[in-house]
Amino acid sequence: MDWTAYLPMLWKGAVVTMTITLAAIAVGAALAFFFGILRVEGGAILSTIALCYTEVFRGTSLFVQLFWFYYALPLVGISFDPITTGILVLAAHVGGYGAEIVRGALSSVSPQQLEAARALNFSRYQTLFRISLPQAVVEMMPAFGNLAIETLKLSSLVSLISIADLTFSAQSIRNLTLDSTSIYSVTLVCYFTMSLVLMMAMKVVERFVRRGDVMPRPGQS
Amino acid sequence: MMYGYEWDTTTWLTYTISILPIILIGLTVTLKAAVAGFAIALSLGLAFALLRRSRVTAISWTTAFVVEFLRDTPLLVQLFFLYYVLPEFGIVLPAFLTGALALGLQYAAYTSEVYRGGIEAVQRGQWEAATALNLTRMQTYRDIIIPQAVPRIVPAMGNYLVAMIKETPVLSVVTVLEMMGLATMIGERTFEYLVPLTLVGLIFLLLTLICSAGLHRLQKALPKAGIPMR
Amino acid sequence: MTDAINEPIIEFSNVTKRFGILTVLDQFNFSVAKGEKVTLIGPSGSGKSTVLRILMTLEPFQEGSLRLANISYHEERGKGPFQASERHLREIRKHVGMVFQSFNLFPHMTVLRNVVEAPVRVLGMGRADAEARAIELLDMVGLADKKDHYPVQLSGGQQQRVAIARALAMRPRVLLFDEPTSALDPQLVGEVLSVIRSLAHEHDLTMLLVTHEMRFAREVSDRVCFFDKGRICEQGSPEEIFGAPREERTREFLSSVLA
Numbered sequence: 001m002d003w004t005a006y007l008p009m010l011w012k013g014a015v016v017t018m019t020i021t022l023a024a025i026a027v028g029a030a031l032a033f034f035f036g037i038l039r040v041e042g043g044a045i046l047s048t049i050a051l052c053y054t055e056v057f058r059g060t061s062l063f064v065q066l067f068w069f070y071y072a073l074p075l076v077g078i079s080f081d082p083i084t085t086g087i088l089v090l091a092a093h094v095g096g097y098g099a100e101i102v103r104g105a106l107s108s109v110s111p112q113q114l115e116a117a118r119a120l121n122f123s124r125y126q127t128l129f130r131i132s133l134p135q136a137v138v139e140m141m142p143a144f145g146n147l148a149i150e151t152l153k154l155s156s157l158v159s160l161i162s163i164a165d166l167t168f169s170a171q172s173i174r175n176l177t178l179d180s181t182s183i184y185s186v187t188l189v190c191y192f193t194m195s196l197v198l199m200m201a202m203k204v205v206e207r208f209v210r211r212g213d214v215m216p217r218p219g220q221s
Numbered sequence: 222m223m224y225g226y227e228w229d230t231t232t233w234l235t236y237t238i239s240i241l242p243i244i245l246i247g248l249t250v251t252l253k254a255a256v257a258g259f260a261i262a263l264s265l266g267l268a269f270a271l272l273r274r275s276r277v278t279a280i281s282w283t284t285a286f287v288v289e290f291l292r293d294t295p296l297l298v299q300l301f302f303l304y305y306v307l308p309e310f311g312i313v314l315p316a317f318l319t320g321a322l323a324l325g326l327q328y329a330a331y332t333s334e335v336y337r338g339g340i341e342a343v344q345r346g347q348w349e350a351a352t353a354l355n356l357t358r359m360q361t362y363r364d365i366i367i368p369q370a371v372p373r374i375v376p377a378m379g380n381y382l383v384a385m386i387k388e389t390p391v392l393s394v395v396t397v398l399e400m401m402g403l404a405t406m407i408g409e410r411t412f413e414y415l416v417p418l419t420l421v422g423l424i425f426l427l428l429t430l431i432c433s434a435g436l437h438r439l440q441k442a443l444p445k446a447g448i449p450m451r
Numbered sequence: 452m453t454d455a456i457n458e459p460i461i462e463f464s465n466v467t468k469r470f471g472i473l474t475v476l477d478q479f480n481f482s483v484a485k486g487e488k489v490t491l492i493g494p495s496g497s498g499k500s501t502v503l504r505i506l507m508t509l510e511p512f513q514e515g516s517l518r519l520a521n522i523s524y525h526e527e528r529g530k531g532p533f534q535a536s537e538r539h540l541r542e543i544r545k546h547v548g549m550v551f552q553s554f555n556l557f558p559h560m561t562v563l564r565n566v567v568e569a570p571v572r573v574l575g576m577g578r579a580d581a582e583a584r585a586i587e588l589l590d591m592v593g594l595a596d597k598k599d600h601y602p603v604q605l606s607g608g609q610q611q612r613v614a615i616a617r618a619l620a621m622r623p624r625v626l627l628f629d630e631p632t633s634a635l636d637p638q639l640v641g642e643v644l645s646v647i648r649s650l651a652h653e654h655d656l657t658m659l660l661v662t663h664e665m666r667f668a669r670e671v672s673d674r675v676c677f678f679d680k681g682r683i684c685e686q687g688s689p690e691e692i693f694g695a696p697r698e699e700r701t702r703e704f705l706s707s708v709l710a
Contacts (some may be wrong), residue, residue: 001255004402014253015241044249055426055430059423059426059430060386060423060426061401061422062387063387063388063391063401064418065427067404067405067414068414068415068418071418072326072418072419073416075415076415117254149292149293150297153293153296154295155295156295156297157297157391162396167297171301180301180302180305180306180309181306184298184301184305185306187298191294191298192294195293195294196293205223219265293481295480344555346551346554346555349507349509350551350555350557351558352507352508352544353507353544353548354539354548354568354617354618355544355569355619355621356568358537361571364568364572369559402688
């Protein structure tokens with residue numbers, strides 16, 4: 001069988017993969033900023049809660065988390081459809097890593113900047129949103145770029161909770177045709193292409209974030 | 222393998238106690254897979270890093286492409302590829318080895334970047350001094366470059382080991398019975414997933430915390446006399 | 452200039468070196484006699500450091516020929532006209548040593564190991580012999596008591612003196628100094644210069660020195676070469692160059708650095 005015959009079905013799967021990835025990136029970014037800021041600005045109790053969130057979602061393996069929310073939670077009466085579960089778990093997982101990135105970038109803003117803000121009598125929230133975050137976001141971008149690619153790759157695991165994404169489609173076609181070599185080669189190339197597109201998209205976002213950023217950076221005199 | 226076992230599901234505690242021995246057997250498989258995968262990742266990654274620095278552009282570009290491809294495609298699909306495609310070319314490996322190889326390949330792409338960064342962080346003057354003292358390229362790598370690169374790369378490598386441990390459950394999809402595979406099997410048998418999955422999650426969390434603490438200590442114990450770390 | 456006019460140990464003939472479109476050495480001719488102490492002076496970018504780096508095989512060149520201790524830098528049956536195998540280059544490097552502007556000591560080794568490493572690995576000396584000799588050399592540069600320190604624990608001047616001992620441990624016939632005091636604080640320059648000065652009395656050692664220390668150049672050299680734009684613009688005894696320079700460019704340069 002000619003491998004081009006698989007393409008329509010793989011395309012459908014790729015659309016699902018892209019949807020899940022982009023949704024997880026969006027929700028994950030929100031979680032990352034929320035918990036990352038809590039880690040730095042939250043005070044004892046809130047920052048401990050944020051710490052628990054990051055440690056649990058970074059420390060327990062996405063595979064376990066997916067199955068836990070898919071199989072185990074319904075048993076205690078909480079259930080979503082598989083796609084929602086997939087997106088939320090993936091988002092919570094990468095959000096944990098993202099929160100660490102946000103925390104790291106926020107705590108690397110130079111103390112002089114904070115002193116300057118205090119000297120101008122900015123409030124804590126003004127300092128955070130007008131001074132610290134705008135500078136920190138620029139620092140976060142390269143790491144966020146990597147995390148976005150990571151999200152795309154990890155999204156393949158949702159095929160295991162019966163979501164018909166690209167990996168799932170590839171598996172189904174293989175089970176029908178047993179034509180493993182071309183199926184998996186095409187699938188790998190699809191993922192690689194999506195990664196490249198995502199990488200370029202993140203570069204665009206990075207350039208947007210960097211606009212007006214006139215601080216000298218390494219490699220620039 | 223689990224016929225004949227009876228799980229006591231009366232309370233979560235008795236259930237936990239009755240499945241714990243099996244899960245711990247799975248843990249040893251998990252750890253073996255991580256160690257084997259990491260050994261492959263460390264050696265293959267070094268090979269990638271050195272080939273990437275080859276003066277022959279055809280070699281360095283090909284290596285760069287392979288590394289990028291491995292890095293940008295999912296471990297799960299790579300694993301399926303190895304598991305189903307290798308036998309078509311007459312290479313039949315046990316599932317465990319296929320799994321370790323998949324882990325190793327994916328992480329070799331990561332470790333090669335770590336090696337590369339570590340090697341490139343060594344100043345050019347060090348190469349020149351080694352040349353002026355007439356050391357061979359081998360001796361220069363072995364005595365000058367690698368000893369200076371190692372303290373820089375150990376923390377990053379450690380983080381990748383921890384990350385790899387957490388990815389080993391993927392091996393269960395190709396029939397390797399590590400922790401996660403056993404936990405879902407128990408769940409299928411008893412229709413009670415919450416306890417086995419939570420238990421596995423907790424063990425992973427514990428492993429991660431222990432490894433991170435161990436890494437922190439190792440980093441402090443490393444000989445880095447005089448090496449500027451930044 | 453004592454008996455410097457015997458057979459040359461270094462011979463550049465018509466050497467051209469380019470970096471991309473920039474020509475650093477243009478049809479360069481230059482020879483140095485055995486035991487001669489030659490100082491290269493001139494504005495930065497005039498090609499003097501490049502001469503040393505080519506001699507140390509750190510840079511290839513594109514045209515011309517170069518011989519050191521009667522070994523050509525190009526193999527007769529090499530891969531191309533201006534390439535040589537690593538093996539051939541190592542043969543050349545046996546005779547040359549170099550002291551760098553930024554010392555380039557190995558930071559992960561103690562002072563003693565810095566000096567011992569190459570004699571043991573490259574010359575195949577026994578460790579005990581190599582250490583005894585290293586301590587002699589460290590004593591000569593006044594640092595035997597620092598042998599177990601790491602480079603970061605030393606001042607710049609001390610590091611450079613160790614680097615000199617390290618280069619000497621390989622018993623080179625030609626020793627190259629590439630601006631050995633330029634990276635040092637002014638108060639540390641003297642200790643390094645006095646070590647180099649003591650080497651200048653070594654009869655057999657050929658020395659090439661790139662420096663901006665004019666008074667020192669005048670004192671230790673047999674010959675001074677003034678570089679400008681990839682050529683030797685003027686050369687002669689220190690008395691001639693510093694006392695009565697003939698070329699306008701030389702006078703300009705000297706008045707700018709001595710002012």
